[in-house]
Amino acid sequence: xxxxxxxxxxxxxxxxxxxxxxxxxxxxxxxxxxxxxxxxxxxxxxxxxxxxxxxxxxxxxxxxxxxxxxxxxxxxxxxxxxxxxxxxxxxxxxxxxxxxxxxxxxxxxxx
Amino acid sequence: xxxxxxxxxxxxxxxxxxxxxxxxxxxxxxxxxxxxxxxxxxxxxxxxxxxxxxxxxxxxxxxxxxxxxxxxxxxxxxxxxxxxxxxxxxxxxxxxxxxxxxxxxxxxxxxxxx
Numbered sequence: 001x002x003x004x005x006x007x008x009x010x011x012x013x014x015x016x017x018x019x020x021x022x023x024x025x026x027x028x029x030x031x032x033x034x035x036x037x038x039x040x041x042x043x044x045x046x047x048x049x050x051x052x053x054x055x056x057x058x059x060x061x062x063x064x065x066x067x068x069x070x071x072x073x074x075x076x077x078x079x080x081x082x083x084x085x086x087x088x089x090x091x092x093x094x095x096x097x098x099x100x101x102x103x104x105x106x107x108x109x110x111x
Numbered sequence: 112x113x114x115x116x117x118x119x120x121x122x123x124x125x126x127x128x129x130x131x132x133x134x135x136x137x138x139x140x141x142x143x144x145x146x147x148x149x150x151x152x153x154x155x156x157x158x159x160x161x162x163x164x165x166x167x168x169x170x171x172x173x174x175x176x177x178x179x180x181x182x183x184x185x186x187x188x189x190x191x192x193x194x195x196x197x198x199x200x201x202x203x204x205x206x207x208x209x210x211x212x213x214x215x216x217x218x219x220x221x222x223x224x225x
Contacts, residue, residue: 043216101155
């Protein structure tokens with residue numbers, strides 16, 4: 001049962017444009033959401049998070065939007081840079097319990 | 112940021128043998144470490160939570176007698192895959208951190224069982 005889904009396995013974006021990575025979840029009890037970035041041969045690194053009491057969190061070029069009614073969150077990267085090319089994982093947690101990951105979306109930013 | 116290392120990064124073993132994977136927090140102490148497994152094109156799946164000085168907590172469906180976890184110190188947790196079979200071939204990754212939402216991940220270990 002995949003509770004966190006990233007339906008787009010890959011995404012290509014031109015440098016300078018906006019990258020939008022999407023994530024859907026099925027468990028309405030999730031109350032904390034995280035995005036991780038992973039480069040080849042490295043472990044995932046934390047990027048940004050959002051609590052369910054918020055609908056937006058911004059950190060520099062990265063913004064996460066949460067739509068609880070749709071059980072959907074998205075990560076916006078503006079402007080996209082070649083160094084942003086990586087696999088992005090969406091993750092969710094319920095009540096400070098384990099973190100459940102999505103399958104990842106591979107982002108390629110084309111110079 | 113904090114660094115978590117794993118050793119080995121890649122291991123090939125024969126079916127029926129055991130393999131030990133180490134996870135170390137290099138510049139911080141971790142009372143809790145997490146072990147994940149990732150099959151191709153699938154998500155990271157939590158296998159177990161490793162607690163320093165006590166027994167690990169395994170997720171449903173994970174055989175604790177097959178995947179032995181030892182967390183003997185605040186900087187080291189080991190995962191031993193016993194009597195490995197080809198279906199155990201996967202990418203194993205650990206994480207450690209001060210809290211659940213601030214986890215630092217190791218680079219992972221690719222296990223191939225022939």
